Amino acid sequence: SSGSGGQAGDENKIVVGATMLSMQNEFVVNVHDEMEKKAEELGVELIVNDAQRSALKQVEQVESFIAQKVDVIVLNPCEVEASSPAVQKALAANIPIVNVNSATSTTPTAFVGSDDTEAGRMAMRFIAEKLGGKGNVIMIHGYMGQAAQIQREKGAKEVLKEYPGLKLIAEQTGEWDRAKSMSLMENWIQSHGKGINAVFAHNDEMGMGALKALEDAGLKNKVIVVSIDAIADALQAVKSGRLDATVFQNAHQQGATAIETAVKIVKKEPYEKQVLIPFELVTKQNVAQYIK
Amino acid sequence: MLCIVLSVITPNFLTLTNISVIVKQVSINALLAFGVTFVIITGGIDLSLGSIVAVTGVVAASFAHPDTYPLLVPLAIGLLVGIAFGAFNGFIVTKAKVPSFIVTLGTMTIGRGLALILSKGRPVSNLSDSFNFIGGGSIAGIPLPIILLGVVFIICLLLLKKTTIGRYIYAIGGNEQAAKASGIDVNNIKLFVYTLSGALAALAGIVLASRITTGQPNIGAGFELTAIAAAVIGGTSTSGGVGSITGTLLGALLIGVISNSLDLLNVSSYYQQVIMGAIIIVAVSIDTISRKKGD
Amino acid sequence: MLCIVLSVITPNFLTLTNISVIVKQVSINALLAFGVTFVIITGGIDLSLGSIVAVTGVVAASFAHPDTYPLLVPLAIGLLVGIAFGAFNGFIVTKAKVPSFIVTLGTMTIGRGLALILSKGRPVSNLSDSFNFIGGGSIAGIPLPIILLGVVFIICLLLLKKTTIGRYIYAIGGNEQAAKASGIDVNNIKLFVYTLSGALAALAGIVLASRITTGQPNIGAGFELTAIAAAVIGGTSTSGGVGSITGTLLGALLIGVISNSLDLLNVSSYYQQVIMGAIIIVAVSIDTISRKKGD
Amino acid sequence: MDSAQEYILQVQNLSKSFAGVKALDQVQLKVKRGEVHALMGENGAGKSTFMKILIGMHTADSGEIIFEGQPILSKHSHTQAALKKGIAMIHQELLLVPQMTVAQNLFLGKETITWFPWWVNDKRIHQQATALLQKIGLDIDPQKKLKRLRVAEMQMVEIAKAISNEAKIIIMDEPTSAISDKEVETLFSIITDLKKKGVAIIYISHKMDEIFTIADTITVLRDGKYIDTKPASQLNSQTLISMMVGRQLTTVFPQAAHTKGEIMLSVKELHRKHTFSHITFDVHKGEVLGIAGLMGAGRTEVARAICGLDPVDRGEMYVKGKKVRIDSTKEAFAQGIGYVSEDRKGVGLVPGMSVKQNITLASLEKYSKGWFVNETSESAVVSKMIDELRIKTAGLDQPVKYLSGGNQQKVVIGKVLLSSPDIIILDEPTRGIDVGAKAEIYKLIHQLTAKGIAIILISSELPEVLGLSDRILVMAKGRQRAIIPKAEATQEKIMKYAMEQ
């Protein structure tokens, strides 16, 4: 069957068009899986496109959804600004659009996600408390310019400002990548050696990379490592006491709520314009409840 | 041959709006591919395209905030940046005789860095409506990027097929020694070709920034490979001397149509990649084999 | 020449541990660069390296969970996958006569898709200690990746310089017609070269997966360019017939040292890119100019 | 009755066409052991195509090849098999690897295997190469990169390579097109040796005197068709030529008195490190200045320097009395100097471009309005040139790489003529050109001088230099040894200066 959308097939079946930031990102894949599950449960047709991190592609995919006349669009934005035209176009075409996970500068019909600034704050506050407000910190950024990177940095730096005893001795982008961040950490161990007290990585992949480098250098027991996302690998590492903490971002709830909200909008049922799903700090104490 | 592949794949999707969507989507890649076609015909390569797209986008956007400068300023400055990059590539390739692969790999990295430095790593947004019109507006119902693509296509076509410069470009790629011995100023032509490629990348960068209403410092990574792929699928030989603008346009359309179709068919993005790769190999294989038979 | 650049840059960083760190970091890129050096000398290119790294990493990791298969199984299967990819590249290049750029661009996309399909887009983790030892362990204080790099280096060096196969590889790149007229089985040699490149990429993929203790489906994008850059910086000519394994190793080291130094100096990543690009262009320019003077 | 024993090679009804153009039409050939069998025909007659089928580089469309009583399949490219069976070939277009050394080229594909399979022993190869080069009296360092050699040396390497194959039959496709008399002698003594060992030679050349010196039997092709096979003793130059061209052909060097005019080009004390020095001469309007010398005398280098292809270290040049500095070919063209290179493949042609595009490449601006090429006037002028030079081509748009060697040479000449130069440097202009075309080029040279064009003619064929030049400059070892007026010039005198140390 040609997938070309709403006018074909079952008259009553709602068609949802979704464009995802990148299906190579474990977190996004998790959100996506939950969306599919929910779509099946609610009996709606879900068309998923992968923007492969390109805002341009994302805009194009939304244009394509508009041409296909889908009933509602779910957008997992690549960029705050650059993905905005997608929202504008959908609204202009009178198709409701729901942002999931991160924001665009143009306000969509509804937003489901979490506040990345809060995640940055949470992680850095954990470090500050563990170090007693004094020590040398390293930050490994995500891909520069992406919303998650900008906001996680912002949150972390807010906390750093509160603790003048904490010194940010180095920061660099690990491009969300485990191998890259491992190399970075190896190099920092060369230049800063035992001077490093804590590492904050913008995601778990990079956190795990830094962790491995520290372990290889025999420094792990002296350095606190915290990252964000709570991917399976990271949860295992927290459980076994290798990783000090990760921040749980609830992919499942985000994905499910996004579809629910989208369907509500189409059915003209009442819906919340903004659903903020809180981050949760995961440490050795509470890790058990996050491991499936 | 490619035409056949295109028309076999396409029919289901040939609604008028969808064609316009596809062509619009293809326009950025086609602009880049036109430029790199010239470079490849001379026997070189240009890997800096994606970064030039990012830099020019960022720079143009910085001058395109509402109520600051007239529209001409961001356009002119953006183009100049692209031309400067292209000219730099051409200069090093011709003067220092460094392989174009290395030079443009270098400017690719430099360009990316500059885009990030100039934008401080943050997207440059809040652009004037007139600027955003370039990538988003239409004239007489035809989206502006499509019109632009058409104009550039015709200019490039004429330039390559009908002018002395075009003839010299083929000659250099076919046998540089012979071109030199025929009194052709090889260095100047090469300089021109890289500059043109840079200028077209700048144009693409401006259209792109306007289309997504932001100057994105990290956009465009990998664009160069897709552009080169379009050129090579369209029959341009990476060993130089052979190629055409029409072929490149068809190559770009093929890539665009495949990816659009797969999206429409709701093929999972993982399988999309496998299918896309396979179609490209198969299409070019059939093309090569049938051309050989004709020999 | 490159040696000089290296030693000018390096002295501050010449602690023994740092050298070992650099070489370890360089090892992945060097393995890929060795393979692609063979391909480039025959006049081809291999863009599929990064994807092969990802696929083999994912596949090997899938068979490397603790208490499942003996270590040999993930290693053998991983290598086989890489060999299959390489052989496929070689097969299409020689049989369908499709330009290697297109073939390997196709397999690059296919490989990435397969890696994602096989891993369902999620990293494959929880690997056995013995598997993780390959990339993380040391023998007599020397990290295993460095030992491996040394062994592969010597094999590649001998293969290219001392065997008939190496001789024929140069001949094909230098003048394919002449090679054919001398009775060399050009297709077989090309097949071998792409297969070797695939096998080395598989090796790199296994080492990398072991080093980061996960099979990552999205790793390796852009690795091919860095590998090609190492080869070309090391003097391999993209037009074929010229190149050496030692040169490629130096090229890879240069890239590694620069990026390590810039990290150590805590240069912002934006400026790092600009500096990295500039150094590459300048280094190769000086190299080219001085070599021309020596003529 | 012909016994299969006697004939090492028998070819029957062989046909081959390229994209509809019949290159070979039912040709046949019978070669005896130990004979030198000349294959003759005009440019484009199909000789090289025929030979490439024998060596397995082309596939025949139909026909039968019997080698040593066994049929050879010509369905696949099988160069390797042909070499193994004992067929070797000296290629018209030198097929060598420029980046590899002489020794490596000589033993490419037959490196001696040592203690380990695939292991090459470069020392052994080097020794063997030295011995081989010595045997054929060639003074080249086997460790030199091939691209550093002169064209003539490359041709000798190609010859040495074919000989080292220990083949039963050696095909020689214009082996002497780039070498001088001394090397030709060497080659002929090698051929005599080979004959004694029972090796058969198929010999292709456009040089008549060579044919009658060396050939036992002659087979003639014309337009891809088999004409006849005769013992060489039954033919002479005239009868052979008429078999080849199908008509009578006379006058080799047309005798027209040149009227010497003003000095067009004057070169004073030109010097380039390691290549030539003290080059001083004038060329007058309407004059042919011949440059003679042995292989490697530096003639080509002087020509390249004058045309701006290579830089000079010292010296002055005057065009029509005006001092000029020429740093690029563009300037040379602007000063009215045109150059026909001896290396048509490397410097002369863009192989992938059409005949038309190659011919107008150096003068395109004349056939364009503004930036745009005026294709009508371009086609018209090219058609005229094709007629004038009798270039055999399927059309204006035929890529030159599909032309036969001789016709390619004519394209290069046509290109330079179109740039309407005042001074033309012809470097081995008749290399690989058949007798008919040669006569036409000689005629052309006279037409040009009659128009007042000054010509510098570099040629390794002494009769040609003697026959065409008004004065002859002799070079040896990069130095100018003498300038001899035509009246005083003899072969012996030229050779005396050319051999000077």
Ligand SMILES: Nc1ncnc2c1ncn2[C@@H]1O[C@H](COP(=O)(O)OP(=O)(O)OP(=O)(O)O)[C@@H](O)[C@H]1O
């Ligand atoms: N690969 C090819 N494709 C198309 N036509 C070709 C090809 N090779 C040769 N020809 C044509 O076949 C004919 C015979 O060419 P060939 O090279 O065999 O001539 P030849 O007798 O060797 O001439 P010469 O004396 O000039 O070397 C020519 O008309 C040529 O244009």
Ligand SMILES: Nc1ncnc2c1ncn2[C@@H]1O[C@H](COP(=O)(O)OP(=O)(O)OP(=O)(O)O)[C@@H](O)[C@H]1O
């Ligand atoms: N050292 C070198 N490096 C590069 N090219 C060289 C070198 N020596 C000679 N050549 C090439 O060889 C050609 C000149 O050689 P050639 O033997 O024709 O010289 P010549 O003195 O004119 O001899 P001939 O008498 O054979 O014409 C030039 O085209 C040049 O490019």
Ligand SMILES: [Mg+2]
């Ligand atoms: Mg011939």
Ligand SMILES: [Mg+2]
């Ligand atoms: Mg010469």
